[in-house]
Amino acid sequence: MPAPHPLPRRGLPLLLSATVGLAALPCATWAAPENEQSQQHSQAEDAPAPLPADKFKRFDALIEPGLTTTYPSLSETVLRDTGGFRSALADLGIxxxxxxxxxxxxxxxxxxxxHDxxxxxxxxxxVQNSSNAFNFNFDLGKVGLNGMMVSAGIIQAYTNFxxxxxxxxxxxxxxxxGKTADGRLEVRAGYLNNMDEYIGLFTGGSPILSAGLNGLVPLAAGLSAAPISTPAINVTLHAKNVYLRSGLQRSVSPRGRVDELNNDKGGFRFSQPGAGMLxxxxxxxxHAPSANRHSLWARVGGxxxxxxxVRHDGRGTSANGNLYGAIDxxxxxxxxxxxxxxxxxGASAFWAPDAVNVxxxxxxxxxxxxxxxxxxxxDTVTLKAVYNSFGDAAVRSARDRGQYASRNQTNVTASYSARVTHGVYAVPAMSYIDNPPFTGDFRDALIGSFTLYFML
Incomplete structure (x- = not known):
């Protein structure tokens, strides 16, 4: 598995690159009882025609529901409602x-x-990642099933590594x-990207606030994440500001994400060799910030x-897992x-078993x-420091093969998220990383990155 996002070495001109946004879905999160968008989408059919100032609330009621990852309002997109296309779709519940x-x-x-x-x-x-995701959501209230929604989407992804x-x-x-009328029970089932539904791996819960993820351990241990979705079901219970979300997910292939993608070109396979249940x-x-209360998000899980x-000590195979805690x-x-x-x-902590993880x-x-x-x-300014520990079993295995293997890694990253215009965010960042890969006796790296998010 490659080390967490270090960066190549050319110089400032190459720092001008582009991440066109893993971002444009605002969403009804677990906090559905407090989320005005979530409450509205089941009522959209009976609501009076919205005033112009309110029409984006109507559109935001039709975003992908049930996520903890949040994105800007659809008023923060490039097209917004150009030519009335979003209004026409919303009239159909789309x-x-x-x-x-x-x-x-x-x-x-x-x-x-x-070099090699x-x-x-x-x-x-x-080019660490270049992706485009398109999603359509249909409010089943249009056919009498209030509180229910179908989502379907495709994704294109490219990398030169x-x-x-x-x-x-x-x-x-x-x-x-689907959710109950009071919003206290939510259920979502199908092919899901659980990285968007658990943990909060993006700073502040939003991918446009800073560069990179707040943890790689859950992904290495089988949690689904774009461009890979797997069959799953999630059930969420709410009580005021407290939530409990539990689910079953078919694991990403234990042989890794590359193996999963090579074995399933379209993304529709229900099973993968060696992949069990997660x-x-x-x-x-x-709770969201208000005039009388500061924002708080604390969560623990596993x-x-x-x-x-496959075990690093050569003793066959073992199960995997992850424990985590985070607060913002x-x-x-x-x-x-x-x-x-x-x-x-904020702070995050992750733990995974030594026998099968790097x-x-x-x-x-x-x-x-x-x-x-x-x-x-x-705009957002972010500074974060990460300490990663590599497992003893993986270190011994690499050294037995004659490879240099690091025992830990430290990464300090500063980033700036700038809103360029409606629907466009630019995020330059600089990272200082010691032991940039797990194997190989590399010097410390100073890596510049640039991400461009683009939302139609």
């Missing part, structure tokens, strides 16, 4: 979302090793969602994966009229400021 992201990276320091083999993102100029994943065009999601549960407290993962809290709220603006702090522990501290730069109310 919501349309597009998000595109491109991330490039390059290194500024000599690696101390030959290519072992990590950023060792050379890297093959260990990330093969280039692909495939089904992204196909799912049925049982997951998460308990959390989450999963057990009964797939057949709003420290300051300087403007009551913009309750979401302020300085935040990354066995990961700890992150982060701070980020939203809307604190004068005249830039949608």
């Amino acid at each position: 919501g349309f979302e597009h998000r595109s992201s491109t991330t490039i990276m390059d290194g500024f320091l000599p690696t101390g090793q030959p 083999p290519w072992l990590y993102n950023g060792q050379r100029f890297t 093959s260990p990330n994943s093969p280039d692909t065009v495939r089904m992204r999601t196909m799912a049925l969602y 049982y997951i549960s998460e308990l959390g407290v989450k 999963f057990y994966n009964d797939s057949k993962y 809290y709003q420290l300051t709220q300087p403007d009551k009229g913009r309750p979401g603006a302020g300085i935040y702090a 990354f066995t522990q990961s700890y992150e501290l982060r701070t980020y400021a939203i809307g604190m730069i004068p005249g830039r109310p949608r």
Whole structure:
């Protein structure tokens, strides 16, 4: 498995790249009882025609439901309602979302090793990811099934570093969602990307706020994530600001994401060789910022994966799993009229069994400021530090094969998310990483990256 996102080494000109946004779906999250969008989508059919100022609330009621990952309102898209196309779709109970992201990276320091083999993102100029996702959601209230929605979508993904994943065009999601009238019970089933439904791996719950993920351990242990969706069902219970979400998911192939994609070109296979069931549960407290309350999201959870993962000690196969905890809290709220603006702090911790994982522990501290730069109310500045520990069994196995293997890795990243215009965000970042790959005696890396998010 490649090391977490280091970057190649060319220089500042290459820092101008593009991540066209993994982002355009605002969503009804687990906090459905408090989420105005979630409450509205089942009532859209009976509601009076919206006033122009309110029409984007009508569109936002038709975004993909049941996610913990959040995206800007559809008013924050390039097309918005050009030509009335979203209004026409909404009249039919259909919501349309597009998000595109491109991330490039390059290194500024000599690696101390030959150009080949290519072992990590950023060792050379890297297009880490370039993707386009299209999603359609249909409110079944139009046919008398209030509180229910069908989602279907496709995704295209490209990278020039093959260990990330093969280039692909495939089904992204196909799912049925339903909730009770009071919003306290939600069920979602189908082909799902559970990275968007559990844990909160994006800073502040949104992929446009900073560069990279807040943890790789859950993905290595079988949690589904774009461009890979797998059969799954999630059930969420709410009690005020507390939620409990539990689910069953067919694991991503224990042979890795590349093997999964090569064995299933379209994304429709129900099973994969050696892939078993992943049982997951998460308990959390989450409330949105308001004039009288700071934002808080605290969660703990874990999963057990009964797939057949090859052990690093050569003793056959074993199950996998992950335990995690994370918290994000709003420290300051300087403007009551913009309750979401302020300085935040967060932390995450992940643990996975040593026998079958390279990354066995990961700890992150982060701070980020939203809307604190004068005249830039949608911009975010982020600083985070990550410590990763590599498993003893994986280290011994690599060294027995005559390879240099690191025992740990530290990564400090600063990033700036700038809103360019409606639907376009640019995120330059700089990372300092010691032991950039797991194997190979590489010098510390200074890697620049640039991500462009684009939402139609």
